[in-house]
Amino acid sequence: MTPEQLVEQLKQSLGDRLQSVVLYGSATTGDFFPGVSNYNLLVIAQRFDLATLDDLATTASRWMREGNRPPLLFTPGQLEASADSFPIELLDIQQSRQVLFGEDPVAELRVSPEHLRSQLEREFRGKLLALREGYLTTGGKPRHVVALLTSSLSGVLVVFRAALRLFRESVPASKLDALRLLADQIAFDPEPWLTVEALKREARSLRRINVGALFESCLQVLEQVSEAVDRHLHSSDEKVER
Numbered sequence: 001m002t003p004e005q006l007v008e009q010l011k012q013s014l015g016d017r018l019q020s021v022v023l024y025g026s027a028t029t030g031d032f033f034p035g036v037s038n039y040n041l042l043v044i045a046q047r048f049d050l051a052t053l054d055d056l057a058t059t060a061s062r063w064m065r066e067g068n069r070p071p072l073l074f075t076p077g078q079l080e081a082s083a084d085s086f087p088i089e090l091l092d093i094q095q096s097r098q099v100l101f102g103e104d105p106v107a108e109l110r111v112s113p114e115h116l117r118s119q120l121e122r123e124f125r126g127k128l129l130a131l132r133e134g135y136l137t138t139g140g141k142p143r144h145v146v147a148l149l150t151s152s153l154s155g156v157l158v159v160f161r162a163a164l165r166l167f168r169e170s171v172p173a174s175k176l177d178a179l180r181l182l183a184d185q186i187a188f189d190p191e192p193w194l195t196v197e198a199l200k201r202e203a204r205s206l207r208r209i210n211v212g213a214l215f216e217s218c219l220q221v222l223e224q225v226s227e228a229v230d231r232h233l234h235s236s237d238e239k240v241e242r
Helices: 003-017 050-065 076-084 087-095 113-138 142-164 175-185 191-200 211-241
Strands: 018-024 040-045 072-074 097-102
Touching: 003 018, 003 040, 003 050, 003 097, 018 087, 040 097, 072 076, 076 087, 087 097, 087 113, 087 142, 113 142, 113 211, 142 175, 142 191, 142 211, 175 191, 191 211
Parallel strands: 040 072
Antiparallel strands: 018 040, 018 097
């Protein structure tokens, strides 16, 4: 099912309750790889009561069975109120999006830099904890470790791109380009996560890679960037206080 086909089904299911559908993520940034990447959609409707969710259920279930993420579901008021809770996601949607139906719901949203900084701190700590805990579930088996890294890749790259916003007003839509530019701002080697990206799209052979060393390097990079961002944020706070 394509995003456009989903929109047609949403129009049939929700009728005049449906207000907007926006495609975002890798499909709009040039990072999309057929058979590997999935589609991300933001759906705005007048309400999401139980009856509306029931009307969505069949269509959404098929959409997710095909490997796509569940759509983000907001009413207009809830979306505006979420600018302080999801600044990273909303900034990314604002930067690269395609309105498939209705009016553009994010064009006029305002995201506070302070809310971005706050979410960045939480996200880096969460990603570190998730990788460490996830490794325990792999038993150290190479294929399971690679699966953990590749499944974590998109979320990690999103946070890296958000971190770049601390140093530059303009950031590239491509997550890999943003990773390389961030390495110019913070002293770290982006190669481990670039290797994971190549493994995800099957451009590198697993047989020639020391998976344990790769995981350790990926973890170290995440720690380095997290610490650098933390120092930058605290330095900014001190300048404000002065």
